[in-house]
Amino acid sequence: xxxxxxxxxxxxxxxxxxxxxxxxxxxxxxxxxxxxxxxxxxxxxxxxxxxxxxxxxxxxxxxxxxxxxxxxxxxxxxxxxxxxxxxxxxxxxxxxxxxxxxxxxxxxxxxxxxxxxx
Amino acid sequence: xxxxxxxxxxxxxxxxxxxxxxxxxxxxxxxxxxxxxxxxxxxxxxxxxxxxxxxxxxxxxxxxxxxxxxxxxxxxxxxxxxxxxxxxxxxxxxxxxxxxxxxxxxxxxxxxxxxxxxxx
Numbered sequence: 353x354x355x356x357x358x359x360x361x362x363x364x365x366x367x368x369x370x371x372x373x374x375x376x377x378x379x380x381x382x383x384x385x386x387x388x389x390x391x392x393x394x395x396x397x398x399x400x401x402x403x404x405x406x407x408x409x410x411x412x413x414x415x416x417x418x419x420x421x422x423x424x425x426x427x428x429x430x431x432x433x434x435x436x437x438x439x440x441x442x443x444x445x446x447x448x449x450x451x452x453x454x455x456x457x458x459x460x461x462x463x464x465x466x467x468x469x470x
Numbered sequence: 471x472x473x474x475x476x477x478x479x480x481x482x483x484x485x486x487x488x489x490x491x492x493x494x495x496x497x498x499x500x501x502x503x504x505x506x507x508x509x510x511x512x513x514x515x516x517x518x519x520x521x522x523x524x525x526x527x528x529x530x531x532x533x534x535x536x537x538x539x540x541x542x543x544x545x546x547x548x549x550x551x552x553x554x555x556x557x558x559x560x561x562x563x564x565x566x567x568x569x570x571x572x573x574x575x576x577x578x579x580x581x582x583x584x585x586x587x588x589x590x
Contacts, residue, residue: 397581
C-alpha cells in the first residue's frame with residue numbers, strides 16, 4: 353500500500369485565489385512528521401511546512417497552512433492568495449518515527465503539479 | 471533554513487565512465503545525508519542513507535557497487551556513479567537534516583539544488 357498518496361496529478365488555480373493540495377498518509381507509527389516541499393522547474397526542493405504527529409495545532413508558514421486531520425490521516429496543504437510564482441510541483445512527504453531517530457528518511461508522494469493562471 | 475550545496479549542477483558523460491557528485495552542508499554539520507534519484511515527471515526515490523564515518527545504507531534494489539557513497543566528513547558526502555550507462559541518466563539530489571534543528575523542525579531535510587546527469 354502507498355504510504356503517501358497525492359490524488360491530484362495536476363491543478364489549476366486563478367491568481368489570488370486559495371488552493372488546497374491533498375495528501376493522505378498511512379502509518380502505524382504513533383510518532384511521525386509530515387512535510388510539504390515545492391519543486392519549481394529548476395529542480396530544487398524547497399521546504400514549505402512541517403507538521404508533527406503530536407502537534408495540537410495546524411502548522412502555518414506565511415501563505416501556507418497545513419490542514420492536519422489525524423483521524424482521517426490527511427495533511428492537505430492550503431496556499432492562500434496564489435501567486436504566479438507558486439506554479440510548481442508540490443510533494444507531500446512523511447517521516448516515520450520521532451525526529452532524530454535512527455530512521456529519519458522521508459517517503460514522498462507522487463506530487464501535484466500546480467499551475468497558477470493570471 | 472540550513473543550506474546544502476551540490477556540485478556539479480549538471481554533467482554529461484560517455485557511457486562507461488564514472489561520475490562523482492558532491493553534496494555539502496554549508497552552515498551545519500550533517501552526520502546523515504540522503505541521496506535521491508528522480509526521473510522525469512516522477513517522484514523522488516531514496517537511493518541510500520549516507521552516514522558519516524560508516525558505510526552507507528542502501529535501499530532495496532539499489533546496487534551499492536554501482537552507486538558508491540562516501541561520507542568522509544561532517545559536511546561532505548559524495549555519490550559516484552560507476553560505469554555509467556544511459557539508463558543512469560537522471561536527476562540526483564541530496565538532502566540533510568540539521569541536527570541543531572531536529573526538535574523544532576522535526577528533522578526537516580534540506581535539499582541541495584540537484585545534479586542532472588546525462589549519459590550518452
